[in-house]
Amino acid sequence: MLLFLIRRLADGLLTMAALLTLTFFVMRLAPGGPFSSNRKISPTIRANVEAAYNLDQPLVAQYLRYVRGVLQFDFGPSFRYRDYTVADILLNGLPFSLTIGLWAALVATVTGVTLGILGALKRNSLLDYSTGTIAVIGIAIPIFVLAPLMQVYFAVMLRWFPVGGWNDGWRSLVLPVVALALPNIAYISRLTRNSMIETMRENYVRTARAKGIGRGRVIRDHALTGAILPVVAYLGPATAAIITGSIVIETIFALPGIGRHFVDAALNRDYPLVMGITILYGFVLITFNIGADILRGWLDPRVRHD
Amino acid sequence: MTDSLLSVRDLSVTFRLPEGEVTAVDRLGFDVAPGEVLGIVGESGSGKSQILFSLMGLLAPNGRASGQALFAGQDLLAMTDTELDRVRGVSMAMIFQDPMTSLNPYKRVGDQLAEGLVVHKGLSWRAARAEAVRMLDRVRIPDAASRARRYPHEFSGGMRQRVMIAMALLVNPRLLLADEPTTALDVTIQSQIIDILAELARDMGTSIVFVTHDLGVVARLCDRVIVLYGGRIMEEAPADILFNAPRHPYAKGLLDTTPRIAAPLTRRLDIIPGTPRSGGAMLPGCPFAPRCASRIAACEAVQPPLIGIGPAHRTACHLIGEAP
Ligand SMILES: Nc1ncnc2c1ncn2[C@@H]1O[C@H](COP(=O)(O)OP(=O)(O)OP(=O)(O)O)[C@@H](O)[C@H]1O
Ligand SMILES: [Mg+2]
Numbered sequence: 001m002l003l004f005l006i007r008r009l010a011d012g013l014l015t016m017a018a019l020l021t022l023t024f025f026v027m028r029l030a031p032g033g034p035f036s037s038n039r040k041i042s043p044t045i046r047a048n049v050e051a052a053y054n055l056d057q058p059l060v061a062q063y064l065r066y067v068r069g070v071l072q073f074d075f076g077p078s079f080r081y082r083d084y085t086v087a088d089i090l091l092n093g094l095p096f097s098l099t100i101g102l103w104a105a106l107v108a109t110v111t112g113v114t115l116g117i118l119g120a121l122k123r124n125s126l127l128d129y130s131t132g133t134i135a136v137i138g139i140a141i142p143i144f145v146l147a148p149l150m151q152v153y154f155a156v157m158l159r160w161f162p163v164g165g166w167n168d169g170w171r172s173l174v175l176p177v178v179a180l181a182l183p184n185i186a187y188i189s190r191l192t193r194n195s196m197i198e199t200m201r202e203n204y205v206r207t208a209r210a211k212g213i214g215r216g217r218v219i220r221d222h223a224l225t226g227a228i229l230p231v232v233a234y235l236g237p238a239t240a241a242i243i244t245g246s247i248v249i250e251t252i253f254a255l256p257g258i259g260r261h262f263v264d265a266a267l268n269r270d271y272p273l274v275m276g277i278t279i280l281y282g283f284v285l286i287t288f289n290i291g292a293d294i295l296r297g298w299l300d301p302r303v304r305h306d
Numbered sequence: 307m308t309d310s311l312l313s314v315r316d317l318s319v320t321f322r323l324p325e326g327e328v329t330a331v332d333r334l335g336f337d338v339a340p341g342e343v344l345g346i347v348g349e350s351g352s353g354k355s356q357i358l359f360s361l362m363g364l365l366a367p368n369g370r371a372s373g374q375a376l377f378a379g380q381d382l383l384a385m386t387d388t389e390l391d392r393v394r395g396v397s398m399a400m401i402f403q404d405p406m407t408s409l410n411p412y413k414r415v416g417d418q419l420a421e422g423l424v425v426h427k428g429l430s431w432r433a434a435r436a437e438a439v440r441m442l443d444r445v446r447i448p449d450a451a452s453r454a455r456r457y458p459h460e461f462s463g464g465m466r467q468r469v470m471i472a473m474a475l476l477v478n479p480r481l482l483l484a485d486e487p488t489t490a491l492d493v494t495i496q497s498q499i500i501d502i503l504a505e506l507a508r509d510m511g512t513s514i515v516f517v518t519h520d521l522g523v524v525a526r527l528c529d530r531v532i533v534l535y536g537g538r539i540m541e542e543a544p545a546d547i548l549f550n551a552p553r554h555p556y557a558k559g560l561l562d563t564t565p566r567i568a569a570p571l572t573r574r575l576d577i578i579p580g581t582p583r584s585g586g587a588m589l590p591g592c593p594f595a596p597r598c599a600s601r602i603a604a605c606e607a608v609q610p611p612l613i614g615i616g617p618a619h620r621t622a623c624h625l626i627g628e629a630p
Contacts, residue, residue, distance in 0.1 A: 203407040206364050207473075210402075211422045212395030215387060221421070225412040300412060301457040 093258035101243030108184035116192025138186025236292025348534030416454025536593025
């Protein structure tokens with residue numbers, strides 16, 4: 001298990017390094033710079049500004065400086081928001097994005113797995129059919145349609161929750177979290193249901209039944225592990241995607257997370273901010289993937305032994 | 307036979323398929339006395355495993371068993387799952403055919419063995435694991451104590467089969483259903499396992515239904531043998547009688563393809579020309595008729611009844627008359 005952990009961590013670090021390098025060079029090689037706007041700037045000013053941001057140095061030197069900075073969580077100043085460093089912007093937004101994302105992931109997992117297992121055990125029951133229908137709807141309707149509908153109904157008409165913003169305690173959380181979780185509830189419940197049905201057909205589940213230990217134990221102690229393994233594998237990237245993919249949700253619900261900076265930054269060629277966000281997202285993705293791998297290794301001896 | 311532990315009557319197993327219903331086992335009857343070893347032989351697809359599954363209540367969801375199977379006086383086929391759970395894993399245990407997929411890959415082998423003792427006998431996990439190690443030792447798993455803490459994928463096929471055997475023996479059942487338990491084992495180990503099973507039947511009075519392809523093993527272990535074809539009994543006889551004087555053309559063909567009892571060699575049965583009939587639509591006649599060299603017109607039209615032709619000797623063939 002220790003070897004398995006070390007290998008996964010090493011993999012993660014390597015991926016991270018590759019991501020860092022790739023982002024840096026792609027951004028630098030992209031045509032245009034932060035100051036190539038329509039406005040003419042005198043060459044002297046331009047030179048001064050470029051010097052201030054170290055843009056006049058050789059690429060390799062810039063790269064090394066950048067890597068050194070990143071290791072200290074220093075992505076330099078933002079090109080756009082001159083008074084803030086990228087680290088400030090990220091640290092300000094991160095708590096919001098993380099809070100919504102983690103809650104949504106938790107809600108999606110618990111609800112999705114529960115519905116999936118119940119559906120599999122009571123196949124073709126009313127519950128199974130209704131979950132199936134909801135799942136199809138949840139997968140088919142995009143979030144930017146669903147979220148405004150929820151706002152209209154639950155916030156404007158029923159006034160249960162605020163339309164947006166972050167000033168209402170846990171109430172502010174409900175709608176964005178549910179909107180973010182819904183498509184994943186749908187997907188996870190389908191995934192769980194199918195894998196549970198498949199697992200119940202496994203020979204080793206039959207062996208367990210032959211032991212006369214009762215249906216409850218057969219399901220809990222024998223079928224469950226195999227059934228949730230595919231879900232765990234999906235959960236790593238999915239959680240990362242939920243956290244980083246909240247761009248739309250943060251915009252719709254006017255939340256001060258990181259997501260909404262991303263598009264702006266890219267449009268403004270705010271190199272440091274784009275790279276900061278990319279690297280942060282990469283870090284989140286890799287971390288959750290490693291987390292899921294470790295969980296998988298813990299559940300499945302064949303994973304941790306090979 | 308009133309003193310039998312297991313008494314099966316009219317057992318049929320059918321499967322629902324999109325194309326219609328198929329019959330895998332067709333109105334079968336047999337008895338097993340305490341301490342008796344009954345062999346069931348027959349080609350692949352003849353319904354051997356389904357007989358055992360139906361007794362254990364483990365048929366696939368699209369399968370259904372009808373008839374009667376009295377085990378110690380209670381009808382297994384009429385029991386609910388909960389009622390069956392008081393019998394299977396307690397007084398009736400099964401060794402499954404496919405050792406590679408029949409063990410839970412996510413649980414330690416020792417725990418999978420111990421589980422039954424914890425649930426049914428109220429043993430502590432510690433005590434149950436110790437029992438498990440003892441049983442693994444008994445089925446010749448080397449270094450059983452440390453092996454018990456390992457996972458199935460760390461075992462070879464032969465060792466997994468021995469684990470399956472240990473799992474079934476551990477609860478000390480009155481009836482053991484063994485589905486080709488020795489096929490993955492090398493000759494020495496196989497021989498040791500056969501000795502263990504024979505000893506169990508002799509000393510503990512355990513009844514065994516032993517399904518196999520291997521006629522050499524049948525000759526060594528079984529008291530009585532059923533020859534199955536297409537879900538029907540072709541011939542049933544005490545082992546020595548069947549081996550020395552088989553009557554049914556299918557049984558004769560089967561035994562011709564096997565060396566004499568003296569050399570318990572692993573030879574396969576599937577050497578009779580033609581392909582085994584698999585449980586499609588039931589034809590009116592004898593299932594073996596299409597492959598039978600001595601068939602007459604009646605064979606394809608009328609199913610021959612199973613008739614007694616000697617003490618404990620029955621066969622189903624139009625060419626063989628009733629015992630005088
Ligand atoms: N779930 C199922 N649905 C339909 N048919 C099935 C199902 N399970 C088994 N059968 C059929 O039942 C018949 C008997 O199968 P069974 O497993 O008892 O054979 P067997 O004698 O044990 O063969 P083998 O020696 O290969 O193990 C086969 O023709 C098989 O196709
Ligand atoms: Mg079989």
